[in-house]
Amino acid sequence: MDSYDYVVVGAGLAGAATAWRLAARGHQVAVVERSEPANDDGSSHGSARIFRYAYAESGYSAMVKESLSGWAELEGLAGDPLIIPTGCVDYGQDREPEGLAAVLSEVGVDHELLSADDARSRWPQFAFDTEVLWHSGAGVLDAHRTVHTMVSAAVGLGAHFYGNWPLASARRSGAGFLLTNGRGEQLRAGHLVVAAGGWLPGLLGGLDLPTAFLAALPTFKVMQETAFHFPYKEQPAPGDSWPTFIHKLPGIQTYGLPGGRDADFRGQKLAEFNGGKAIPDASAHDHLIDPAHRARIIDYVKQYVPGLVPEPYAETTCLFTNTPTEDFVIDSTDGITVLSPCSGHGAKFAPLLGTLAADLATGAGYVPSRFRPTLAAAGRGA
Known part of the structure; x- marks a missing residue:
């Protein structure tokens, strides 16, 4: 043995x-x-996860900075980048961009705090509804x-x-x-x-x-989450990309990022944070998409992300294990x-x-x- x-x-x-x-x-x-x-x-699994620095308190933001040497070591082993820089925009009534900006100032991460009008001028594909925090060091990491x-x-x-x-x-x-x-x-x-x-x-x-x-130990709550890929109305120019985003409103928090190779790089991967169903553990993962949840996210895209075609071309499930x-x-x-x-x-x-x-x-x-x-x-x- x-x-x-x-x-x-x-x-x-x-x-x-x-x-x-x-x-x-x-x-x-x-x-x-x-x-x-x-x-x-x-x-x-998959090729697209958000890499970001913005947190509501400094402990996690500082840990992201601390992780950078490990990422550089891993990219040396991989022979290619594992994190593609895109920047990130954080906004919404409950996301509190001003508070996030204060945390990034505390830990020394470059950022900007923009008005909704200024942000819409820079990224017309989003219907920003509050001030917007932008930090250019964010990106998309390839989990697989x-x-x-x-x-x-x-x-x-x-x-x-x-x-x-x-x-x-x-x-x-x-x-x-x-x-x-x-x-x-x-x-x-x-x-x-x-x-x-x-x-x-x-x-x-x-x-x-x-x-x-x-x-x-805390109670571990396993959520079966759903992510949808929506095509761009206008494909970004070579070398250009959409930023990742986190948008938090009363009753819904969404996030999005440029979709990776497993969705043919055709659009934005978009999901609702903890918007899926609770399951006992991963053995109950059924990979099924809830039609009502799909409709909810389509409605969200129509209202808040006008740069996307509100018809998902791909969809998947994944698991969050929450404390x-x-x-x-x-x-x-x-x-x-x-x-x-x-x-x-x-x-x-x-x-x-x-x-x-x-x-x-x-x-x-x-x-x-x-x-x-x-x-x-x-x-x-x-």
């Missing part, structure tokens, strides 16, 4: 990053994935290529990848763990890192975790690290998340207490 210092469960962005960082430190590492890296039943770059890097450093290996349970055995998949195959691990995304709620009961640790505060979970106990940096905004931090998880799993470094709910439960942080 094969045995490893660390077994990482899940080959999405977080798991692949952790395996890469652990392998780079010389550890014996395996990655087990129930299907294949960046598969369609997870949260890390990022995952595969990190998995390849980990394997190149000696890690082993086990595809089509659906974990069923991880039980304590001696000083480590005995992992068993759905076919009864087994591996041994000294330490377990669980980065299972939408599969996490269904796995927690089979991980031999202490009752107090489980009780301290109540939208904070990440990077926590550990007795040889198990639980990693859930999701809530729909984790992709941009991928290389940094791998460092944080590897630091926590090995005891080599610090993880912010806001990501460790067990510390708050013990009264040692918040």
Whole structure:
């Protein structure tokens, strides 16, 4: 039976990053994935995710800056850019562009705060309804290529990848763990890192975790989200692109970005943040599009994005695994690290998340207490 210092469960962005960082430190590492890296039943597939700096408080914005050296390292390994710069516009009554601008000033990110009229002059494809925050450092990251770059890097450093290996349970055995998949195959691990995304709620009961640790974890709510691709009325000129955007109104928050190669680069990928349906875990992902939700987004495009043809030419589903505060979970106990940096905004931090998880799993470094709910439960942080 094969045995490893660390077994990482899940080959999405977080798991692949952790395996890469652990392998780079010389550890014996395996990655087990129930299907294949960046598969369609997870949260890390596709070629288009927003990379941005704008957050309502400075902690996350500072972490985006901290991630940049990791992105440069990954792009060197990939041989091509993984993030395409487009800039981002943030607006809407509940998005509070002025507050976002103050945060970007605090962390030292270049930006502009524009009136709605000035923004419409610059980007007539949007019907801006409030002041607009613009920061040019935002862009679109390729999640699929990022995952595969990190998995390849980990394997190149000696890690082993086990595809089509659906974990069923991880039980304590001696000083480590005995992992068993759905076919009864087994591996041994000294330490377990669980980065299972939408599969996490269904796995927690089979991980031999202490009752107090489980009780301290937040409720993980898995949402089946829907994204629609709308064609441009006028195709951007070569070398030009639409910005990404986040628009937050009472009752609806939307986001959009130039669609990647999986939608033929023909238009804008647009979705409602947490506008889908709650499901127990990823096993209930049915990939079905709700016609009523499609109609709601079409109506939104007609009103607020006049530069798009309000007829989607492609549509897809994906999973968000949310915590109540939208904070990440990077926590550990007795040889198990639980990693859930999701809530729909984790992709941009991928290389940094791998460092944080590897630091926590090995005891080599610090993880912010806001990501460790067990510390708050013990009264040692918040």
